Amino acid sequence: MVSPWARVFFGKYGPRSIVLARCTPIVRTFTPSVSGMSRTSHRTFVVHNVIGGVAWGSGVTLLRGARLRAGAHLGLVRPSSG
Template sequence: MIAELLSFFSSLDDHLAALAQASPLLFFGVVTLIIFAETGLVVMPLLPGDSLLFIAGAITALAGLNVHLFVAILCAAAILGDAVNYFVGSRLGMKAFERKDSRVFKQEYLLQTQAFYEKYGPFSIVMGRFVPIVRTFVPFLAGVAQMPYRTFFVYNVIGGVAWISSLTYAGYLFGNISWVRNNLSVIVIGIVAISVLPIVVKVWQEHRRSRRAS
């Protein structure tokens, strides 16, 4: 599984570059659809959001495409995705938690989410954007926890714009540097590793805590 993921990430830049050369419109559309799916569909938490944005920005520079238009489209997709995820959580989330606990929906998740928002406030919507997997579940659980939509919307926009623009423009600015261009696959894997590191640390801490308790 890990080998397959590494293989996918290592060749992601080649696939997207070929797509951008063949059809810039299709390139924009595919990247936009992936960003929407990762943020809007709670069943799609493993899509390569961070690395995808950096690569897409670099390819946009190399292909001479309009990066500002691209960023605007991606921001709209990210904001709309979180909004859809929020409404799904607000409409269907409580019904899922009212049923018998499953691997995905548990009463403790709802309680932990409510505690998380009480501790960190609405800014948790912004923070969650930069953490893989977490960014897929944050808007859904915000809906489940019945966060006021006006509050959610403001921080959804802030987080979406910050996430999309920072990574896409970073790829665009550094994409024309020869060293970055020649080592793009390594950089992508590094981005994935760094973004997943907080989750790995959390799992390790929970494992140690459970072993001490037992």
């Protein structure tokens, strides 16, 4: 049984919290369970989970690339020959 607070929270912030949960390890663990117990529709959860996953994966990849370019520019990282 889920608390009334969780139902109100997911009713108001459900999609946003599902997307942002991808960036927070502990929250990412419990969001699917609480979302399901608060009766979030399956379609809403899947769509926003995919959006969060793509945003998180793209962000991490772009951030890593930017850090490597900055390190190479500052002489902290040597470019690979291959």
